[in-house]
Amino acid sequence: MPDVEMKPAAEKKAEEKKDDKKDEKKEEAKPAPPPPPAAEIKSNIALIERAVTDLEPRFTHRVLRTLTALRKRIDGKVLRDAIEENYPTDSSVKATLLSWLPPASAIDHSMDVDAAATGGSAPAPPPTVDPVPEAEVYLRLLILHYLHTSKETYAKSIKLSHETVEKMQAMNRRSMDPIAAKVWFAVERSYELGGELADARPIFLAAQRTASLRHDDDTQASLINRLLRSYLHYSLYDQADKLVSKTTFPASAGNPQFARYHYFLGRVKAVQLNYTAAHTNLQQAIRRAPQAKTAPGFYQAVHKLFVIVELLMGDIPDRSTFRHPVLEKALSAYFDIVKAVRTGSLSEFQSTLNKHAAQFEADKTYTLIVRLRQNVIKTGIRRLSLSYSRISLRDICMKLHLDSEEDAEYIVGKAIRDGVIEGRIVHEKGWMECGSQKNGYGPEVSEVFSRRIGFCMDLHNQSVKAMRYPLNAHRKELAAAEIAREREKELAKEIQEGDLDDDDGPGGLGEGF
Template sequence: MRHSGLSDTKTDVAESQQTDVDVLDVLFANVTLLDKSVASKGEPRFVAKVLRQTMSCRANLTPHKLVDFFLAALHSKVPTKDALVALAGGEPTPTPVQTPATPVKSPTRRSARGKKTPAEDDVPDASAEVSKAEDEALRTPIPRPRAKPTPMQTLLPEVEAYAHLLVLMFLTDNGDARCVQASIDAANRLKVFNRRTMDQLDARVLFYVSLSHEKHAELSDVRSALLASLRTSASRFDEIGQESSLNMLLRNYLHYNLYEQAEKLRSKATLPASRSNQQQCRYLYYLGRIRAIQLEYSEAKECLQMAQRKAPKFARGFTLELSKWITVVQLLLGEIPDKKDLTYGGGVTAAALRPYLDLANAVRLGDLEKFRVVAGAHEHVFTCDKTTNLVVRLRRNVIRVGLRRISLAYTKIHLTDVASKLGLGKDDDVEWVVAKAVRDGGIDAMIDHDAQIMYSKDISDVYGTTAPQEAFHARIAFCLDTHNEAVVAMRYAAGGKTPAKSSRKTLNDADAEELVMHILDDDEF
């Protein structure tokens, strides 16, 4: 048992050392990629690979490894080197000194004749254990020396910007409030350099400026900086910075419920032609929220569902937020979401969607009292999710569903009974509520204002009307239009272009060959 415990400890130490080696190797490799990006005059795929590899080793960043990287990758002439080392808050890792292991010889107990006794055969030999340890040490791979950045690479502004980004990532992940001032200093430092090879790094640093202020300060303080960044990116044709600044501004406005300002900015801003998938998902999410507040529920649902389809699989929090908004928008449209859409994932995900599942059940039943209980019990959740305004609007839908159930159950009912079944208070005008539902087409009924009675009309058979015929006609017309478009596309070239000279020459050659064949046939006769 003692030997197995020692082996487990050795394995854990080896794994931790291997992890540390991998982190520094990745960071040094990223410096090489940044150098290649500068040499290729801003090739975006190199910086994109740097960001991907950084996210993969982000969880393994430690203060000691950050300090080791800064001391090796930043030149002594870089003015922000000492500040970055101080923000990391670690000490450089001491260089390990390897000393050759001295084998320990243990005398073997022998009998008087010079041979081991049978009882001594069961005792483990110390020399065998030492030799086994030496074999394990020899089989353990010696870490190769790291390829540290060259002196020319340590002077690159891109490497300095990457160092600022690493510090901001580390401080933000640890919840350190120093990330606010560090992000401001990093943004001011990067403004000194006017290099297109730093556009992606600038956009990512600006993202952490907004994120740090959202967590530890006032988000409105960076609005002017984001507007200036958007103007600068548009003038420089920096598409990455433009889409990042636009999304951060939309988030800034929506954080303070400034939906009108967000819509004005969105309508006047020019969207870049080539957009990344992540930024497009964020834009569709913000646009869906704006459309939902503006009562354009169909377009809001389309934008939110498109963002959910485009969202990466590992973005679970973003997908969860989209599920909440899609559920509320579907309820406002009169649709009841499937239960599986609100119970997927299990655990934390199902618990986060539980308030919206209860809300959907209350709307489906048309129970106004249950709706009030759910809205009151989960008021804090709806406030944090920014869906309180939409949840309040659902009261009309609950009343409409309840009226529909009452109209199906009763052919004649007094308005007082309607109010009691719906749970309406004395301040609510029941007659006005029923009349509005009749006018909107929610129920098929009529009101006797003198007797205060609601009469439900008989449900007509839909197959006795022209509705099925119109539906089939619309489907057939769509199929015919699709067929005609396909025929036209096969008949004519795209864009109405005339055939090329080579095709004309081929046709002329075929006609000439056919004429020669006819002449030969005539000669035979």
């Protein structure tokens, strides 16, 4: 039996220490839990005060980036604790803010007493002065979002919106502009939940004019989107188009505001039959939108309209769009419409439209989907023209489920005139003669080929122009070439003087080889 080597005790201790260090590193790698909402609000108020003191709006923007996640974690107790911690006892602002919150329940009082009795960390001393006015508006914004969570408080949120807007306009502080842009969104949400969105439109128009005169880009971008949403909510597409033509969206606005603006613009252009412009705007909205998991509702709404616009343009959307985990369930009805349009079956399209009519009306895409009927008919006629050299109008009427032969004749004639198919209608015999199949050659094919070559050449030229070279790189090459020439001169000189043997020259072999 072979002997087993026993490790010395020092090596065992060293290995145990290494294992302990690995375990410590694993524990350190775990992310720290997020702070309580009240503590996060307090740190945000400190950042707002720093932004006002140092004239650095980036701290305010940092606070506003956490608003979406924070408003899901707040409740009445959290807001009361945050107000108590940041305002002195005798503050009038504190009393005003607490008046918008429901009174503390007995359970909350008992929890506070239990926390104090457990001997936890000592409470911080109450502040002696009020925070900056921007902190008050920030707390009002959080209270507004809290009031949006219950139907019983919708009317209260509208009153708080009025008071907050009047206070912001009375203060007229430029350091408050980023927070004011978020407040206007909450104001619109209050009116929308209360069913009084049309009543808020004059307030938004007056505020938008004031923001334009003050060059307040954040508020101006937010208010333009609020007005567009209000117009589209009531299907006032002409007013929305006039607003877009009379205003200029600020170029310095953030990506979320730009994404909303392009989405609203895409809806207006789609209703006005300008599908190319609508497709461009919706593409920009998708590119500028937040991640799908961050804003799934907006991501789904944009893609619903984007799919319909692509179908109206005569294109078939990519299948991978409907496999996206965020879009798969939301776009299931639109995927059925795409399949009906792709096959050119008018009966399947009509049955799918009737099946999902409630969802399409809720998404406000029903009128656009109804327009796809002509695209389905064109697709069916194109398939028939490829399958038959001659077909009667009665058979076309039966295959496409049209109402009469006159409708079939009109639709076929329009398809021939639009260049969808090649053929002619023989009225005397009541049929359609389809044109011969296009071969792979001809003027049209050569034009397409020329356009592709031109595109490739332009892409090559742009790539060459965009290339960047390191500075003074040619000087290194010149120096290397100069050294090589000097070396060649020395070698030539040594050969002439007889100091260099034949076997010792470059590439020469030794005697013993």
